[in-house]
Amino acid sequence: MNDVSQTSGRLIIGSSGPVPGVALHSARYDASGTLAIERSLPLAEPSYVAFDPCHAMLHAVLEEDIGRVASIPLDLGEQRAEAASGGALPCHVAVHPDAPYVFVANYGDGVLSVLPTGEDGRITSSSPVQAVGHESGSHAHMAAISPDGRFVLCTDLGADRVHVYAFDTVSGRLDLHGTVAVPDGRGPRHLVFHPSGRHAYLINELSCTLIACAWDAASGRLEPGAEVPTRRDAGSPVANFSAAVRVSPDGRHVYSTDRGDDAIAVHAVTGGGAALERVEVVACGGAWPRDIALTPDGRLLFCANQRSHTVTAFHRDPETGRLAAAATALAVPAPSALLPLHLAPAPL
Structure with missing residues (x-):
């Protein structure tokens, strides 16, 4: 599992919480999973981060009552x-x-x-070009862009729905295309597409389940299918809230986290993507695993343990999907988001 041919990379770490040292961090990792922070940029609650590879630009949400978004060069x-x-x-x-x-x-x-961005990738307007509201009690938790870029799917934890919007790339406007209901009390949090583009996996924070969904790219239709528990013991009395979901780059496995159980669930993708079968549930190595991320080559998985203030690393077996603890945990104040980026080797 410790293939030395694995490349090194950079891990961007967002953080969020009422603790000193909350910032946006850039760390290096190697094939062993060892992490070392290179630079930190103090920001107010940078709880989630995305990357624009065309402009080497990071975008971070600043999770405050009056929300903001920051565009930051990759070198912080x-x-x-x-x-x-x-x-x-x-x-x-x-x-x-x-x-x-x-x-x-x-x-x-x-x-x-x-929000629009300019030629350098930075946000160009002081306010959004469009802000779409939902029903009372709505809690929008994610904006998932379809693989072809034609649709934006918004998971609504408060309404137990996934809103599907058609997106006009010229005007930058969203138009409601459809709304998909999940059973009451699920609390849909995040959604990730399978590399094939024909399926997606929805994690439900409140019911601690995963739903395998069919996705029709031509019609923009999301259809929920089989639902499976994320927890080893679905009847456990321990308070638990599911958080992150990721699919491996090879499309063979789905990984998710549970805050409370402090665990990572591994599921094999079966039925051509239409179903999930549990492989194992492993301890995350910390407390309150808010996010996980796989390296671009799929060999390492990192876990952001928000309440133990650590990022842990695991080797991933590409055949079985199983995880094995890797290097010593990295100490980071309240990590909440992880973004691994491949670093090409320097020319000889």
């Missing part, structure tokens, strides 16, 4: 741009793959926002 330089997020407590940001826009989910009031 001070020349950044900030704009209003269009809502309260922004918790997720996504970058469109082809058009100059970013999307922000505001948890506090359920608003989904669209």
